[in-house]
Amino acid sequence: ASDVYKRQGLLSRAVDMGYTFIIVLSGILNDLREQTQRRLMRDLLGDPHKVLDIEHIDTTEMTQFTQITSIENDFKGNTGEQLPRLIEDRKMTGKPIIAVMKKNVTVLEHLLDGLKRVEPSRLADERVLIIDDEADHATVNTGGEGEDHVDDEFADDEEEEDYLKQSNPTRTNRRIREIIKSFEKSTYIGYTATPFANVLINPQ
Numbered sequence: 531a532s533d534v535y536k537r538q539g540l541l542s543r544a545v546d547m548g549y550t551f552i553i554v555l556s557g558i559l560n561d562l563r564e565q566t567q568r569r570l571m572r573d574l575l576g577d578p579h580k581v582l583d584i585e586h587i588d589t590t591e592m593t594q595f596t597q598i599t600s601i602e603n604d605f606k607g608n609t610g611e612q613l614p615r616l617i618e619d620r621k622m623t624g625k626p627i628i629a630v631m632k633k634n635v636t637v638l639e640h641l642l643d644g645l646k647r648v649e650p651s652r653l654a655d656e657r658v659l660i661i662d663d664e665a666d667h668a669t670v671n672t673g674g675e676g677e678d679h680v681d682d683e684f685a686d687d688e689e690e691e692d693y694l695k696q697s698n699p700t701r702t703n704r705r706i707r708e709i710i711k712s713f714e715k716s717t718y719i720g721y722t723a724t725p726f727a728n729v730l731i732n733p734q
Contacts, residue, residue: 537661537721538574544659544717545593545626551617551658552595552628553641553709558668560604560632566663567601567630575628596625605631610644617648617656633668638705645712657715660706665720671703 541552556566568584571577575597576589582601598609598616609629620627631637645653662669710716 535573537663538570540719541570541628541659541661542574542593549657549659549717550620550626551656551713552626553658553660554628554630555633555660555662555669555706556630557664558633562663563604563630563632564601567599570628570630571597571601594623594625596620596623596627598627599630604634605629605637605640607640607643610640610642610647613641613644614648614652617652621652621655633662633664633702633706635701635705638702638709642705642708642712645709653712654714656713658710658713658717660710660716660718662706662718662720664722666722666724668700668702669706669720670700672700 537554541554544552554566554570556563568582571582572584572586574587575595576592577586578597579600596616596619598612599605603609616627619625629641631641706718710718
């Protein structure tokens, strides 16, 4: 439970510092994503649509969030279609956007499709925080590194960053990097309780 509160404290502090778009990657299972969404609503976000069956925080005097996922619904294709309007609304209301998502390639691609619909000049105004829970699971580039593993699809694309050309990322890792690259101002923070994860992962 203490780890949950650390994440919530980080999220709250980030919003106080001007972050406008929060992405919480909450593992690869529906149950874990729903649990994370429920806990955030109970302790930080509130329940504007009155769907929780438990006591939750009163957010009347707090920063209000635009929740684009719910207990029942992950980030879907139609949410991506609405993303330009949601970001424009955020500019008017000042409410930071938050999405609690599975680390699933299809879900991440829905977000990427939505980001591509937004004018680059609008995205340039956003500050994104990505909180990656269980960051050693599914996120890590297990595709190899170095010239022997160059991804030809990236090698032919002059617009891709060198670090993308020099690796063959797993699909989840690649999508997360593409999401980060969609924003000019971004912070990625990974959490893991696996003691050796940070020691064994190549920092590059």
